Amino acid sequence: xxxxxxxxxxxxxxxxxxxxxxxxxxxxxxxxxxxxxxxxxxxxxxxxxxxxxxxxxxxxxxxxxxxxxxxxxxxxxxxxxxxxxxxxxxxxxxxxxxxxxxxxxxxxxxxxxxxxxxxxxxxxxxxxxxxxxxxxxxxxxxxxxxxxxxxxxxxxxxxxxxxxxxxxxxxxxxxxxxxxxxxxxxxxxxxxxxxxxxxxxxxxxxxxxxxxxxxxxxxxxxxxxxxxxxxxxxxxxxxxxxxxxxxxxxxxxxxxxxxxxxxxxxxxxxxxxxxxxxxxxxxxxxxxxxxxxxxxxxxxxxxxxxxxxxxxxxxxxxxxxxx
Amino acid sequence: xxxxxxxxxxxxxxxxxxxxxxxxxxxxxxxxxxxxxxxxxxxxxxxxxxxxxxxxxxxxxxxxxxxxxxxxxxxxxxxxxxxxxxxxxxxxxxxxxxxxxxxxxxxxxxxxxxxxxxxxxxxxxxxxxxxxxxxxxxxxxxxxxxxxxxxxxxxxxxxxxxxxxxxxxxxxxxxxxxxxxxxxxxxxxxxxxxxxxxxxxxxxxxxxxxxxxxxxxxxxxxxxxxxxxxxxxxxxxxxxxxxxxxxxxxxxxxxxxxxxxxxxxxxxxxxxxxxxxxxxxxxxx
Numbered sequence: 033x034x035x036x037x038x039x040x041x042x043x044x045x046x047x048x049x050x051x052x053x054x055x056x057x058x059x060x061x062x063x064x065x066x067x068x069x070x071x072x073x074x075x076x077x078x079x080x081x082x083x084x085x086x087x088x089x090x091x092x093x094x095x096x097x098x099x100x101x102x103x104x105x106x107x108x109x110x111x112x113x114x115x116x117x118x119x120x121x122x123x124x125x126x127x128x129x130x131x132x133x134x135x136x137x138x139x140x141x142x143x144x145x146x147x148x149x150x151x152x153x154x155x156x157x158x159x160x161x162x163x164x165x166x167x168x169x170x171x172x173x174x175x176x177x178x179x180x181x182x183x184x185x186x187x188x189x190x191x192x193x194x195x196x197x198x199x200x201x202x203x204x205x206x207x208x209x210x211x212x213x214x215x216x217x218x219x220x221x222x223x224x225x226x227x228x229x230x231x232x233x234x235x236x237x238x239x240x241x242x243x244x245x246x247x248x249x250x251x252x253x254x255x256x257x258x259x260x261x262x263x264x265x266x267x268x269x270x271x272x273x274x275x276x277x278x279x280x281x282x283x284x285x286x287x288x289x290x291x292x293x294x295x296x297x298x299x300x301x302x303x304x305x306x307x308x309x310x311x312x313x314x315x316x317x318x319x320x321x322x323x324x325x326x327x328x329x330x331x332x333x334x335x336x337x338x339x340x341x342x343x344x345x346x347x348x349x350x351x352x353x354x355x
Numbered sequence: 356x357x358x359x360x361x362x363x364x365x366x367x368x369x370x371x372x373x374x375x376x377x378x379x380x381x382x383x384x385x386x387x388x389x390x391x392x393x394x395x396x397x398x399x400x401x402x403x404x405x406x407x408x409x410x411x412x413x414x415x416x417x418x419x420x421x422x423x424x425x426x427x428x429x430x431x432x433x434x435x436x437x438x439x440x441x442x443x444x445x446x447x448x449x450x451x452x453x454x455x456x457x458x459x460x461x462x463x464x465x466x467x468x469x470x471x472x473x474x475x476x477x478x479x480x481x482x483x484x485x486x487x488x489x490x491x492x493x494x495x496x497x498x499x500x501x502x503x504x505x506x507x508x509x510x511x512x513x514x515x516x517x518x519x520x521x522x523x524x525x526x527x528x529x530x531x532x533x534x535x536x537x538x539x540x541x542x543x544x545x546x547x548x549x550x551x552x553x554x555x556x557x558x559x560x561x562x563x564x565x566x567x568x569x570x571x572x573x574x575x576x577x578x579x580x581x582x583x584x585x586x587x588x589x590x591x592x593x594x595x596x597x598x599x600x601x602x603x604x605x606x607x608x609x610x611x612x613x614x615x616x617x618x619x620x621x622x623x624x625x626x627x628x629x630x631x632x633x634x635x636x637x638x639x640x
Contacts, residue, residue, distance in 0.1 A: 069448065069451070071392075071455065124626050124629075124630070125626065125629070128629060130448055130451070131384075131389065131390040131448075131451065131588075132584065132629065134390060134392075134451060135390060135577070135580045135581075135584065135625065136622075136625065136626065136629075138576070138577055138580075139577055139619070139621070139622030139625065139626075140622075142577060142618055142619065142622065143616075143619050143622060146615060146616055146618065146619060149615070150613070150615045150616070261458075261459065261462075261573065262459070265455065265456070265459050268452065268455070269456075272452065310466060310467050310470065310471075312466075313463040313464075313466035313467045313471075314463070314467055316459055316462075316463040317459075317460055317463040317464055317467065319459075320456045320457070320459040320460035320463065321460060323452075323453075323456040324438055324453060324456055324457075324460075327442060327449060327452065327453050327456075328438070328441055328442070331445060331449060
């Protein structure tokens with residue numbers, strides 16, 4: 033029984049950490065590849081979650097819904113809608129410098145939160161959307177959790193392989209060039225704005241998918257479920273700790289920081305009773321200090337970015353130099 | 356018409372508070388070249404430090420105010436010396452990430468010490484004065500008067516003192532300032548003292564206007580940034596003007612749209628501004 037409990041916890045842990053890993057990979061496209069600062073992660077996450085929730089739940093008198101679609105459809109549309117939001121935001125704001133973009137993305141996150149909270153017809157307001165179907169529920173609880181973990185891991189593998197391909201491709205090189213030296217990249221004839229927009233939209237789409245997975249994992253979402261600041265913050269800590277610019281770093285960071293975060297839960301169990309209600313704050317405090325230590329001691333992260341070699345040619349032709 | 360005037364009045368009070376925050380953001384950006392995401396939580400800290408003085412120590416507010424300003428400035432300088440000073444050699448964006456972390460550290464520390472619930476400085480009920488159909492709260496008059504006083508002090512500081520001039524010089528051209536023999540480390544410390552004290556004042560006023568809670572400052576961070584951008588970032592006088600514009604626009608917007616979307620007004624103004632005039636109204640950085 034003890035082993036069963038431990039196994040259940042492990043599956044739970046891996047699933048949630050895996051969802052964060054998807055988010056962290058998404059942020060890596062924006063920050064790691066292209067150097068764009070996004071503090072509105074929670075906004076894209078929420079758009080993904082709500083899209084999946086509305087598309088897959090049964091009819092309800094309290095919010096838009098009743099489509100009852102398959103969860104894979106939900107995942108895809110969640111990514112697409114999140115991308116659409118990023119496209120709109122990007123067209124307005126991507127011309128901005130890092131600091132300005134960071135400020136603008138707080139605004140996006142805030143507006144999304146306000147809309148979810150106040151547009152009752154769409155989201156049932158603060159009461160949230162319950163009863164989001166868990167995929168594979170027909171297989172019983174244990175197998176369901178394992179299968180869902182499989183879906184999360186599969187998503188990670190697909191996203192990771194695609195991003196690794198993108199990173200080594202000319203597209204990824206242009207992104208890094210923009211990050212390191214924008215005027216030079218522009219002088220080399222690249223459409224900088226377009227490349228940045230592509231990275232921003234791609235990263236946000238991945239976050240949307242992550243949000244959809246989260247909705248199916250927890251089964252109930254409400255505006256209060258996203259502490260926007262914390263969600264955004266923890267994804268940032270994951271990427272910085274793992275090593276921004278490195279996809280494997282993004283994955284490592286996600287699992288490691290989520291392990292630390294879960295670990296602080298055990299640490300706060302020893303708090304005096306009158307402080308247990310404030311344990312959450314103490315945990316955030318510890319993670320905040322952890323970030324500062326990482327920034328001071330190892331700002332490049334555990335797995336620093338390394339310069340990629342060009343993709344080896346499949347035939348014996350020499351590698352052609354492309355843009 | 357009366358309704359509009361009333362909203363403008365509220366807007367001026369809110370605008371003054373935002374301006375106090377925005378000046379700090381603008382000064383810090385001018386000197387250290389990063390957007391300080393911890394600024395909202397510095398305000399919250401100031402508000403809660405004043406609460407310690409009026410609550411447990413049971414001293415009057417006019418004593419709590421300067422004490423809280425000084426204490427907040429001291430905490431902010433300490434954060435700079437422990438964290439930001441070491442990170443200054445790297446890219447400014449690392450400072451931005453770090454300040455985001457500091458924001459969370461401050462906020463969760465405040466939650467840890469004072470709990471997550473709303474608190475007030477004083478539960479005494481104030482009757483508003485009535486004047487030509489307008490309702491004027493005595494608190495608002497106090498807030499506005501002290502705000503204007505602080506702005507005047509800031510003006511004298513920046514224009515008349517050596518340190519103020521050094522700050523402006525460093526904001527205009529850091530390298531030139533350094534080779535003319537300005538002690539840049541001291542300028543940085545004074546920037547944090549000024550920014551921290553003004554942030555604390557803004558936080559206390561926000562607390563007097565409504566209630567204190569750990570999200571007090573974070574909730575106005577967006578309008579504060581908007582005001583700094585509007586005024587041209589790095590330009591303290593622009594930030595003050597920007598604060599009043601954002602404050603009035605936010606309050607007046609409730610005539611046309613649902614009040615729940617009030618926080619979005621600042622964002623809309625930023626976006627419009629950045630499209631029309633990316634350097635801000637006063638040609639900032």
